[in-house]
Amino acid sequence: MISLKEVIEVERPIEACFRYVADFRTTVEWDATAVSAKKRTDEPIGLGSEFSLLCRAGPTTISIQYTIVEYTPWQSIVLEGKSRWFTVRDVITFETREANTTRISYCADFTYHYGLRTLAQSTEASMQKLGRKSLQGLARALQDNNAPPAASPKTAQRDQHLLTALACFTRAGYRRGRRAWAPMSTDMSGKHVVLTGASAGLGFEAAVDLLDAGASLTLVIRDPTKVATMQAALLERTGRQADQVELADLSLLNQVNALSQRLLSANKPIDVLINNAGALFNDYCQTSEGIEMSVALLLLSPWRLTEALHPLLAGHDTPARVINVVSGGMYTQKLQCASLVMSADDYRGSVAYARAKRALTVLTELWSAQWQDDHIVVNAMHPGWADTPGVQGALPGFRRLTQRVLRSSQEGADTIVWLARAREADKTSGQLFLDREPRTTHLRQRTVESADERAALQPWLSQTYATLNLAEST
Numbered sequence: 001m002i003s004l005k006e007v008i009e010v011e012r013p014i015e016a017c018f019r020y021v022a023d024f025r026t027t028v029e030w031d032a033t034a035v036s037a038k039k040r041t042d043e044p045i046g047l048g049s050e051f052s053l054l055c056r057a058g059p060t061t062i063s064i065q066y067t068i069v070e071y072t073p074w075q076s077i078v079l080e081g082k083s084r085w086f087t088v089r090d091v092i093t094f095e096t097r098e099a100n101t102t103r104i105s106y107c108a109d110f111t112y113h114y115g116l117r118t119l120a121q122s123t124e125a126s127m128q129k130l131g132r133k134s135l136q137g138l139a140r141a142l143q144d145n146n147a148p149p150a151a152s153p154k155t156a157q158r159d160q161h162l163l164t165a166l167a168c169f170t171r172a173g174y175r176r177g178r179r180a181w182a183p184m185s186t187d188m189s190g191k192h193v194v195l196t197g198a199s200a201g202l203g204f205e206a207a208v209d210l211l212d213a214g215a216s217l218t219l220v221i222r223d224p225t226k227v228a229t230m231q232a233a234l235l236e237r238t239g240r241q242a243d244q245v246e247l248a249d250l251s252l253l254n255q256v257n258a259l260s261q262r263l264l265s266a267n268k269p270i271d272v273l274i275n276n277a278g279a280l281f282n283d284y285c286q287t288s289e290g291i292e293m294s295v296a297l298l299l300l301s302p303w304r305l306t307e308a309l310h311p312l313l314a315g316h317d318t319p320a321r322v323i324n325v326v327s328g329g330m331y332t333q334k335l336q337c338a339s340l341v342m343s344a345d346d347y348r349g350s351v352a353y354a355r356a357k358r359a360l361t362v363l364t365e366l367w368s369a370q371w372q373d374d375h376i377v378v379n380a381m382h383p384g385w386a387d388t389p390g391v392q393g394a395l396p397g398f399r400r401l402t403q404r405v406l407r408s409s410q411e412g413a414d415t416i417v418w419l420a421r422a423r424e425a426d427k428t429s430g431q432l433f434l435d436r437e438p439r440t441t442h443l444r445q446r447t448v449e450s451a452d453e454r455a456a457l458q459p460w461l462s463q464t465y466a467t468l469n470l471a472e473s474t
């Protein structure tokens with residue numbers, strides 16, 4: 001048997017350290033050999049949770065199946081790992097040293113099969129070295145002191161060409177981006193997140209990850225029949241549920257107003273507001289308030305909701321975060337306020353969608369500048385191309401063509417979660433993100449809006465809102 005033993009001390013509460021390590025998917029963020037890590041069981045992390053790890057071993061990789069065989073919050077975790085060549089028993093113990101400092105002792109005992117012990121012994125020194133490096137990685141991950149976000153030169157270069165930029169929207173783009181990510185160990189306990197469009201797709205996956213990170217959630221969905229199923233699915237995946245579910249059809253500004261009023265009356269400060277709800281409408285449709293549906297749901301609604309909730313976002317000690325979920329489709333369109341509301345005659349769903357998302361991206365930049373002194377950071381993200389119910393329903397042809405390269409919903413939602421959770425994500429504002437990196441907002445010069453159009457956007461939103469027939473939707 002080969003035993004590796006390491007001890008680290010980190011300035012983090014014991015609960016945060018325990019939760020981070022127990023989620024063995026995080027090994028990719030700190031283990032010197034881990035290439036990928038997946039959770040194989042659906043239930044919340046605990047006794048019996050299984051993880052599948054792929055680890056580098058010299059020129060090759062080894063697959064290791066781990067199971068949590070002992071789980072004693074906040075004291076210890078024991079995992080058993082099985083591979084073709086060896087079994088390993090990891091015993092991890094946690095101990096509070098002094099205020100806010102935790103000592104983590106990590107012991108891994110390897111037992112080799114098929115008389116491989118002699119061969120393994122010859123690699124013991126390098127294994128000890130890797131063990132030390134991994135625990136240093138864990139200490140760094142738990143220090144949670146990453147550099148502020150910045151686009152790498154390679155990413156900036158990719159954004160200069162349409163095809164290489166579009167390639168980043170795919171699953172391969174996500175996997176490439178992931179290689180450069182810093183660990184994300186921030187604990188969201190005590191953070192209040194308001195997330196719209198949580199019943200499906202990216203919003204649901206973001207809710208799962210945010211609950212896993214300890215956040216308290218207010219989820220906004222429109223269909224009352226989905227509340228129980230959504231809460232049950234969240235409970236099954238995370239062992240937790242949203243604190244509150246609010247019902248609102250966000251294409252109706254009257255309902256957006258009523259929702260804002262309810263949240264303002266509850267007076268619970270908001271740390272993160274995620275404007276995620278959205279859909280692409282292939283056929284022209286007007287809301288009962290008398291405006292084209294895409295512009296109502298994708299632009300007027302997040303504008304009105306965010307402005308109304310400003311008092312609950314402003315003035316916290318740590319900056320509140322507003323995250324606007326936009327779309328790579330907006331790269332095709334230029335902001336022109338006069339063409340945001342399309343008529344039935346010239347309507348094309350993908351164009352209406354892209355124009356609204358473009359406007360929301362510009363609004364992100366405007367809010368970011370205007371709310372600096374209020375301690376609110378405002379960023380946009382686009383998820384690339386992700387296989388969600390929304391894409392399945394609205395873009396079946398696109399989905400058929402691109403199915404092999406589409407991201408999963410979870411991969412698409414990753415940057416939403418990162419913007420909400422990562423400590424370093426509030427060090428920047430007014431940016432558009434993909435895969436945790438700031439990206440260009442224009443792939444072509446011809447989509448750059450004029451200063452006059454930018455200045456006209458907020459007055460246009462107020463004027464358009466004033467024309468709505470709000471009485472019709474009560």
Ligand SMILES: NC(=O)c1ccc[n+]([C@@H]2O[C@H](COP(=O)([O-])OP(=O)(O)OC[C@H]3O[C@@H](n4cnc5c(N)ncnc54)[C@H](OP(=O)(O)O)[C@@H]3O)[C@@H](O)[C@H]2O)c1
Binds near residue numbers: 198221386387390412
């Ligand atoms: N998937 C992609 O590849 C992709 C790419 C670019 C941008 N996006 C953006 O990402 C966001 C999430 O999209 P998704 O792909 O996850 O779509 P999805 O699977 O259709 O989920 C959309 C969510 O928004 C909700 N929603 C739709 N209309 C609503 C309304 N009128 N009032 C309240 N909630 C409403 C839906 O509720 P129901 O369950 O009741 O329908 C659902 O919870 C959208 O803003 C979308 O534009 C997605």
